[in-house]
Amino acid sequence: MNFLEVVQARRSLRSYLDKPVEREKLEYILESARLAPSWKNMQCWRFIVVEDSAGRQALAESMGESNPGRKALIGAPLVIVLCAVPTESEVWEGKDFMMLDAGLAMEHLLLAATEQGLGTCWQGLFSEEKAREALNVPAIVRVVAMTPLGYAAEERRPRPRKGMAEIVFHEKWGQA
Numbered sequence: 001m002n003f004l005e006v007v008q009a010r011r012s013l014r015s016y017l018d019k020p021v022e023r024e025k026l027e028y029i030l031e032s033a034r035l036a037p038s039w040k041n042m043q044c045w046r047f048i049v050v051e052d053s054a055g056r057q058a059l060a061e062s063m064g065e066s067n068p069g070r071k072a073l074i075g076a077p078l079v080i081v082l083c084a085v086p087t088e089s090e091v092w093e094g095k096d097f098m099m100l101d102a103g104l105a106m107e108h109l110l111l112a113a114t115e116q117g118l119g120t121c122w123q124g125l126f127s128e129e130k131a132r133e134a135l136n137v138p139a140i141v142r143v144v145a146m147t148p149l150g151y152a153a154e155e156r157r158p159r160p161r162k163g164m165a166e167i168v169f170h171e172k173w174g175q176a
């Protein structure tokens with residue numbers, strides 16, 4: 001797959017096979033995240049790999065019942081939790097680069113997983129306090145997101161996106 005094909009193939013997958021993820025693939029995916037760009041190269045991100053079913057259950061319980069991603073955390077063989085250390089990034093003119101840095105690393109991770117034939121689903125809607133407690137994350141560290149990782153048990157069509165004309169301008173804001 002070339003890069004655009006990887007991007008096109010990625011989907012938020014919420015249903016997973018009971019099949020383990022190969023260690024080499026996990027390492028490849030984490031390495032892709034490790035190499036992400038960041039504000040002043042401070043690399044605020046940390047990843048917690050949760051394979052233990054009690055740990056995944058606790059993370060699922062940090063989500064509301066209505067979150068469609070909840071079942072994925074239990075069904076997938078493992079979950080990767082994205083944390084960020086606030087002292088390893090900065091806010092500049094109101095822009096929170098910590099969240100941006102962490103998000104970039106996570107997107108590297110999601111795309112690398114896709115390229116390796118694995119499914120993911122970014123999860124943002126959870127109780128940070130409950131997730132922190134479940135994983136012994138220090139109070140100063142933010143728990144930003146998590147994703148199940150595993151082989152997909154479902155086919156999903158791509159979700160729609162805004163058209164190019166709506167999001168790309170030429171020379172000045174609003175110019176087609």
Ligand SMILES: Cc1cc2nc3c(=O)[nH]c(=O)nc-3n(C[C@H](O)[C@H](O)[C@H](O)COP(=O)(O)O)c2cc1C
Nearest residue numbers: 010011012067068069070121122123124125126159
């Ligand atoms: C910041 C962020 C938070 C998200 N939170 C959740 C979530 O809590 N639960 C869930 O099932 N999907 C969540 N998603 C997945 C989005 O719903 C999904 O990316 C979007 O609908 C587009 O679909 P696609 O990823 O299949 O292209 C989140 C995605 C992002 C980027």
